Amino acid sequence: AQTVTQSQPEMSVQEAETVTLSCTYDTSESDYYLFWYKQPPSRQMILVIRQEAYKQQNATENRFSVNFQKAAKSFSLKISDSQLGDAAMYFCAYQTGANNLFFGTGTRLTVIP
Amino acid sequence: DTGVSQDPRHKITKRGQNVTFRCDPISEHNRLYWYRQTLGQGPEFLTYFQNEAQLEKSRLLSDRFSAERPKGSFSTLEIQRTEQGDSAMYLCASRRSTGGGSPLHFGNGTRLTVT
Numbered sequence: 001a002q003t004v005t006q007s008q009p010e011m012s013v014q015e016a017e018t019v020t021l022s023c024t025y026d027t028s029e030s031d032y033y034l035f036w037y038k039q040p041p042s043r044q045m046i047l048v049i050r051q052e053a054y055k056q057q058n059a060t061e062n063r064f065s066v067n068f069q070k071a072a073k074s075f076s077l078k079i080s081d082s083q084l085g086d087a088a089m090y091f092c093a094y095q096t097g098a099n100n101l102f103f104g105t106g107t108r109l110t111v112i113p
Numbered sequence: 114d115t116g117v118s119q120d121p122r123h124k125i126t127k128r129g130q131n132v133t134f135r136c137d138p139i140s141e142h143n144r145l146y147w148y149r150q151t152l153g154q155g156p157e158f159l160t161y162f163q164n165e166a167q168l169e170k171s172r173l174l175s176d177r178f179s180a181e182r183p184k185g186s187f188s189t190l191e192i193q194r195t196e197q198g199d200s201a202m203y204l205c206a207s208r209r210s211t212g213g214g215s216p217l218h219f220g221n222g223t224r225l226t227v228t
Contacts, residue, residue: 004155006155033214035216037219043221044219044220044221044222045156045204045206045219046219047216047217047218050214050216052214091155091156093155095214099169100146100158100161100169101146101156101158101217102158103148103155103156103157104155105153105154105155106153106154106155
């Protein structure tokens, strides 16, 4: 069974600083996809960044980047130059092929002005 | 792209009553998913459709729960004889099924409170 583990229930970061959110997953598949989703308070879930397992290059989207370690089954999210608007719940998620998405329990990120 | 729309946003019901939620996906998305999210937890998969066919159901989806997508467009999720444990946010999401890895687009959710 696929599981996604986020071991940091809460994290905080000073505005303009960098923070890294951790995620590990368990799978026997070789081809899959990994995602980070952001859920601001009382707002809808939105995609932050996506990584294909067959790509060795780490995905980057502006201030957001990942450190994907396939052998270690680790997929961390780095947020650079943190902004107040980055405050949210962050969920790591795993998907095989066209199947459904499995989510971790989330990390609540607080940005301190 | 008008986004995924869910109705109602909030529903308060008494234990034992039936409730029905609606989801309108992004029009060109043929896959539609239902998730349940309790406070402080990640979304848990309930079921998904490709067009009008329900392809997978989670064991979380007891026989009190039923979902339909009759014309391959909007979907409904019905909970019969609601219980207090059903209180949660019910999220709908959609995506294209072309290849793997296309991201889910989520609606704002329906928050159910069973009293």
